[in-house]
Amino acid sequence: MAEQLDEMYRDIIMEHYRFPRGHDKILNPDITKEGRNPACGDEIEIRVKMDKDKIETVSVDCAGCAISTASGSMLAEICEGKTIAEVKKIAGIVKALLKGEKFDKSYDIGDIEALQGVNKFPVRVKCALLSWTTLVDAIDAKQTGRQLTASTTEG
Ligand code: ZN
Numbered sequence: 051m052a053e054q055l056d057e058m059y060r061d062i063i064m065e066h067y068r069f070p071r072g073h074d075k076i077l078n079p080d081i082t083k084e085g086r087n088p089a090c091g092d093e094i095e096i097r098v099k100m101d102k103d104k105i106e107t108v109s110v111d112c113a114g115c116a117i118s119t120a121s122g123s124m125l126a127e128i129c130e131g132k133t134i135a136e137v138k139k140i141a142g143i144v145k146a147l148l149k150g151e152k153f154d155k156s157y158d159i160g161d162i163e164a165l166q167g168v169n170k171f172p173v174r175v176k177c178a179l180l181s182w183t184t185l186v187d188a189i190d191a192k193q194t195g196r197q198l199t200a201s202t203t204e205g
Pocket of ligand 1: 090177
């Protein structure tokens with residue numbers, strides 16, 4: 051699948067896949083959450099260390115395809131030091147660009163732009179969304195005190 055992407059996007063995605071950011075597990079996380087994408091078989095575990103309303107660090111342990119791994123790596127890279135509100139805004143942008151919808155282009159999303167190439171492959175959109183859905187669910191659950199269950203991008 052990756053070879054069908056535009057070359058520029060593919061290079062960025064493959065670089066994140068080979069050298070994923072946030073790969074070292076956080077040892078004393080405030081939030082831990084698993085996510086699954088049964089359609090592809092991707093499985094991730096996200097750990098977050100908070101500093102008040104900011105994300106201090108995120109680790110993403112991903113056993114999955116190139117797209118899910120690269121997306122998780124981009125998440126780890128961009129979310130560090132961001133507030134919860136900013137993270138939710140970025141997650142919204144990711145969703146919009148993956149679905150080919152309009153989004154706020156003035157916001158600097160860095161390498162995440164490369165995920166735009168994935169919107170031509172609907173099956174892969176769930177792969178790219180997995181880490182974002184899992185992180186937002188984890189933050190929401192933490193804020194509302196809801197019990198954590200694994201997130202899934204199915205359905
Ligand atoms: Zn996948």
